[in-house]
Amino acid sequence: MSEPKKPRNITTITPDRTKMPEQPPEERRKNFKEVALGFTEEQAAREADRCIQCKKPLCVPGCPVGIDIPGFIKAIAEKDYPRAYEILLASDLLPAVTGRVCPQEDQCEATCIVGKKLEPVAIGRLERFAADYALAHGLARVPEIRKRPEKVAVIGSGPGGLTCAADCARAGLQVTVFEALHVAGGVLKYGIPEFRLPNAIVDQEIANLLKMGVEIKVDHIVGKIFTIPQLMGEMGFQAVFIATGAGFPKFMGINGEGLNGVMSANEFLTRVNLMTGFEFPRTGTPVGMGKRVATIGAGNTAMDSSRTALRLGAEKSYIVYRRTEKESPARREELHHAIEEGVEFLWLNNPVEILGVEGWVKGMRCIKMDLGEPDESGRRSPVPVPGSEFELEVDTVIYALGTKANPIIASTTPGLKTNRWGYLEVDPETQETSIPGVFAGGDIVTGSATVILAMGAGRKAAKGILKRLGIDG
Amino acid sequence: MYKILKKQVFSPVTYLWELEAPDLARACRPGHFVIVRHKEGGERIPLTIADFDRERGTVTLVIQAVGASTQEMMAFEEGDHLLNLVGPLGIESHIQNYGAVVMVGGGLGVAPVFPQLRALKEAGNRTISIIGFRSKDLIFWEEKFRKYSDELIITTDDGTFGEKGLVIVPLKRLLEERPGGIQMVTAIGPGIMMKACCETTRPFGVKTLVSLNTIMVDGTGMCGSCRVSLGKEVKFVCVDGPDFDGHLVNWDELMRRQNRFRREEAHSIEQCKLNPKGGGA
Ligand SMILES: Cc1cc2nc3c(=O)[nH]c(=O)nc-3n(C[C@H](O)[C@H](O)[C@H](O)COP(=O)(O)OP(=O)(O)OC[C@H]3O[C@@H](n4cnc5c(N)ncnc54)[C@H](O)[C@@H]3O)c2cc1C
Numbered sequence: 001m002s003e004p005k006k007p008r009n010i011t012t013i014t015p016d017r018t019k020m021p022e023q024p025p026e027e028r029r030k031n032f033k034e035v036a037l038g039f040t041e042e043q044a045a046r047e048a049d050r051c052i053q054c055k056k057p058l059c060v061p062g063c064p065v066g067i068d069i070p071g072f073i074k075a076i077a078e079k080d081y082p083r084a085y086e087i088l089l090a091s092d093l094l095p096a097v098t099g100r101v102c103p104q105e106d107q108c109e110a111t112c113i114v115g116k117k118l119e120p121v122a123i124g125r126l127e128r129f130a131a132d133y134a135l136a137h138g139l140a141r142v143p144e145i146r147k148r149p150e151k152v153a154v155i156g157s158g159p160g161g162l163t164c165a166a167d168c169a170r171a172g173l174q175v176t177v178f179e180a181l182h183v184a185g186g187v188l189k190y191g192i193p194e195f196r197l198p199n200a201i202v203d204q205e206i207a208n209l210l211k212m213g214v215e216i217k218v219d220h221i222v223g224k225i226f227t228i229p230q231l232m233g234e235m236g237f238q239a240v241f242i243a244t245g246a247g248f249p250k251f252m253g254i255n256g257e258g259l260n261g262v263m264s265a266n267e268f269l270t271r272v273n274l275m276t277g278f279e280f281p282r283t284g285t286p287v288g289m290g291k292r293v294a295t296i297g298a299g300n301t302a303m304d305s306s307r308t309a310l311r312l313g314a315e316k317s318y319i320v321y322r323r324t325e326k327e328s329p330a331r332r333e334e335l336h337h338a339i340e341e342g343v344e345f346l347w348l349n350n351p352v353e354i355l356g357v358e359g360w361v362k363g364m365r366c367i368k369m370d371l372g373e374p375d376e377s378g379r380r381s382p383v384p385v386p387g388s389e390f391e392l393e394v395d396t397v398i399y400a401l402g403t404k405a406n407p408i409i410a411s412t413t414p415g416l417k418t419n420r421w422g423y424l425e426v427d428p429e430t431q432e433t434s435i436p437g438v439f440a441g442g443d444i445v446t447g448s449a450t451v452i453l454a455m456g457a458g459r460k461a462a463k464g465i466l467k468r469l470g471i472d473g
Numbered sequence: 474m475y476k477i478l479k480k481q482v483f484s485p486v487t488y489l490w491e492l493e494a495p496d497l498a499r500a501c502r503p504g505h506f507v508i509v510r511h512k513e514g515g516e517r518i519p520l521t522i523a524d525f526d527r528e529r530g531t532v533t534l535v536i537q538a539v540g541a542s543t544q545e546m547m548a549f550e551e552g553d554h555l556l557n558l559v560g561p562l563g564i565e566s567h568i569q570n571y572g573a574v575v576m577v578g579g580g581l582g583v584a585p586v587f588p589q590l591r592a593l594k595e596a597g598n599r600t601i602s603i604i605g606f607r608s609k610d611l612i613f614w615e616e617k618f619r620k621y622s623d624e625l626i627i628t629t630d631d632g633t634f635g636e637k638g639l640v641i642v643p644l645k646r647l648l649e650e651r652p653g654g655i656q657m658v659t660a661i662g663p664g665i666m667m668k669a670c671c672e673t674t675r676p677f678g679v680k681t682l683v684s685l686n687t688i689m690v691d692g693t694g695m696c697g698s699c700r701v702s703l704g705k706e707v708k709f710v711c712v713d714g715p716d717f718d719g720h721l722v723n724w725d726e727l728m729r730r731q732n733r734f735r736r737e738e739a740h741s742i743e744q745c746k747l748n749p750k751g752g753g754a
């Protein structure tokens with residue numbers, strides 16, 4: 001089969017990680033096609049060879065769902081792609097998604113031993129390679145399932161809900177997913193843009209779930225069409241998993257936010273991604289973006305908005321953030337991509353007022369900030385520099401300041417405990433809420449977090465549900 | 474998919490659909506609305522539930538063709554299916570026995586007034602309805618309104634039927650003639666008409682509720698497209714409304730925000746004319 005093993009260790013492996021082919025910045029800033037093109041088989045083999053197959057792999061505890069990383073990388077090295085995919089699926093329902101959007105540099109790759117001396121193994125890129133290969137070659141197998149009579153309702157079809165649905169379905173439960181929007185996928189569909197995560201990838205993963213017998217009912221807002229007490233009562237569901245995300249946009253409360261041209265990143269991205277506004281008027285929903293766009297905030301959402309603005313033809317796309325590049329919560333790769341594409345960063349600046357003429361945005365007054373003394377947490381908080389106000393000429397302002405909990409479920413479910421920010425309280429072992437049989441996970445519990453954490457919570461909840469129903473998982 | 478059981482055309486630009494939607498019919502209350510999408514790639518269009526029948530499992534929408542989507546939707550016939558329908562959205566209207574109430578509907582706003590009128594009548598209120606249309610041939614639902622109104626006043630802008638002029642004329646007269654005799658006014662219609670009603674009632678200090686039709690996308694509180702300023706507060710119409718105290722609404726901002734997509738929409742209608750392939754289910 002494979003060649004005789006050469007001794008592999010930190011001194012003999014290729015020092016630099018394999019580059020992933022990308023569309024050049026000047027090209028891609030004009031289209032919505034995926035930026036990173038994925039490894040070829042040769043590139044994957046080269047990178048897989050950089051993993052020294054640690055006996056005690058440090059990368060695994062860095063992954064929130066504990067994927068057998070050396071295992072799947074070894075399978076890639078041996079060109080046994082079906083096995084690589086199997087290993088991934090054992091811990092991660094959506095490897096084609098996490099391989100693209102996980103903050104790997106803070107997780108598995110941050111703890112990879114190779115990274116102590118050289119560049120860490122490109123675990124995420126390999127994960128994406130194996131998953132894409134499997135999807136392209138139809139390797140996704142539908143497991144044999146012995147049906148059971150118990151019914152589970154999953155509310156929300158983001159990564160948390162989909163994972164819990166898959167695990168419950170594998171155990172034979174009858175699963176119905178209720179989704180508020182007209183498509184399934186949550187933020188993967190309406191938030192993260194096409195150039196980072198193509199909708200077709202998400203749709204393929206969802207199609208696999210449907211093959212397992214999961215039913216997805218779109219256009220169903222739980223709390224409106226049915227309540228949780230109804231689901232658990234007359235509708236005969238024995239357990240419910242709430243994964244409704246945290247999509248309630250925040251504004252700052254400064255003057256001018258009611259002007260035309262001010263919107264949340266959720267509105268902007270939803271108009272573009274979910275409603276395919278970039279094809280307007282071939283499709284029905286306009287976006288309403290001008291030519292000079294300022295995005296406030298510097299997380300993943302802000303990167304996605306400012307880069308989307310460029311693709312829609314913005315002449316200027318600024319990011320305005322009150323701290324420095326170092327504090328930006330975005331993935332490094334995305335920040336880097338945004339810089340390459342020509343997004344202009346105004347670090348250490350805070351908006352104080354949005355200015356308008358005849359009801360439309362014409363500018364934004366900002367004030368320069370300075371990092372003050374570190375507080376108890378050690379973080380230096382920004383303080384305004386007196387007299388440093390200036391005007392930025394823009395016609396569109398996008399708020400990407402994060403989101404809050406959506407109150408629809410909590411306000412229609414008596415006895416469901418929330419914390420003071422409106423997020424649901426759960427038992428950290430089982431994800432069960434204050435109501436027996438009702439579980440929750442993902443952003444609606446943690447606040448805005450990551451895809452992989454939502455998936456981890458969905459998996460844990462599925463275990464909790466099986467235990468609650470007296471079924472061995 | 475939701476079947477259109479009945480279609481009725483009121484005028485060249487207004488039509489009614491009765492849709493088969495049993496779960497929705499069971500869950501909805503007066504004041505609720507839905508969002509529909511008529512084709513792949515289509516816009517999400519919010520529409521008020523103008524009537525519902527729990528026994529038959531139906532909801533009724535009354536629609537005015539104002540832009541590309543609502544014009545294309547007019548091509549749907551009985552037996553056709555609507556692609557997406559989600560609801561009930563918003564907070565149901567607060568129904569209680571106020572005493573005497575005046576229900577004002579302007580143009581298409583007449584339809585969404587109806588479920589509230591019926592509920593208020595059934596709650597024991599004395600109901601006075603004022604419904605206004607541009608012209609006689611645009612009038613609809615006169616009988617439905619008569620059935621639940623103790624008094625019914627119809628106005629037309631051009632005087633071809635009922636009182637000539639705007640709805641605020643009889644509204645003001647009622648308030649003047651019956652000091653302290655009216656406990657609540659509800660006004661639904663175009664922004665400019667609701668604003669005028671609020672300015673009419675303000676000096677009399679009569680509580681005035683309006684139903685706001687801001688531009689929406691998801692209708693679940695996720696995007697903030699529908700936000701409106703009420704005094705110093707910002708509210709999301711889709712989850713905090715659509716009914717609000719009209720005396721607090723910043724009308725100028727509201728009406729301005731409704732024109733946010735004017736340029737794009739004009740373009741879209743042009744395209745729709747050049748290439749009229751939309752419509753059909
Ligand atoms: C623009 C953007 C970029 C991001 N980039 C990254 C990234 O690069 N990497 C990363 O790891 N994370 C990223 N995140 C965060 C990540 O997407 C979320 O943490 C993750 O999607 C949370 O998953 P979830 O299952 O909890 O909820 P969501 O994905 O938010 O899904 C919740 C679903 O529930 C539905 N819903 C809500 N209420 C109801 C109801 N009452 N009834 C029925 N359905 C309901 C919603 O419509 C939605 O579809 C990003 C987020 C955004 C907004």
Ligand SMILES: Cc1cc2nc3c(=O)[nH]c(=O)nc-3n(C[C@H](O)[C@H](O)[C@H](O)COP(=O)(O)OP(=O)(O)OC[C@H]3O[C@@H](n4cnc5c(N)ncnc54)[C@H](O)[C@@H]3O)c2cc1C
Pocket residue numbers: 506516517518519520521522534535536537538539540541542543544581584585685686687688689690715731732734735738
């Ligand atoms: C809570 C609510 C209840 C409503 N009830 C009814 C009803 O019962 N009957 C009815 O005919 N109309 C109703 N409307 C208005 C209706 O949604 C719009 O007329 C429709 O969306 C216009 O779509 P269009 O593509 O045909 O026109 P467009 O050309 O897109 O727009 C024409 C005008 O309609 C408004 N509009 C556009 N898009 C939206 C949107 N997504 N949401 C709201 N307004 C928009 C704007 O003011 C725009 O200038 C309601 C709106 C809301 C918010």
Ligand code: SF4
Pocket residue numbers: 062063064065066067069092098099102103104107108109123124127452
């Ligand atoms: S799921 Fe994320 S953290 Fe885990 S191995 Fe894959 S990329 Fe790394």
Ligand code: SF4
Pocket residue numbers: 050051052053054057058059060069070111112113114121123
């Ligand atoms: S820590 Fe790095 S080198 Fe070791 S097994 Fe994990 S990926 Fe391979």
Ligand code: FES
Pocket residue numbers: 688689690691692693694695696697698699700709710711712
């Ligand atoms: S329509 Fe999106 S928040 Fe109201």
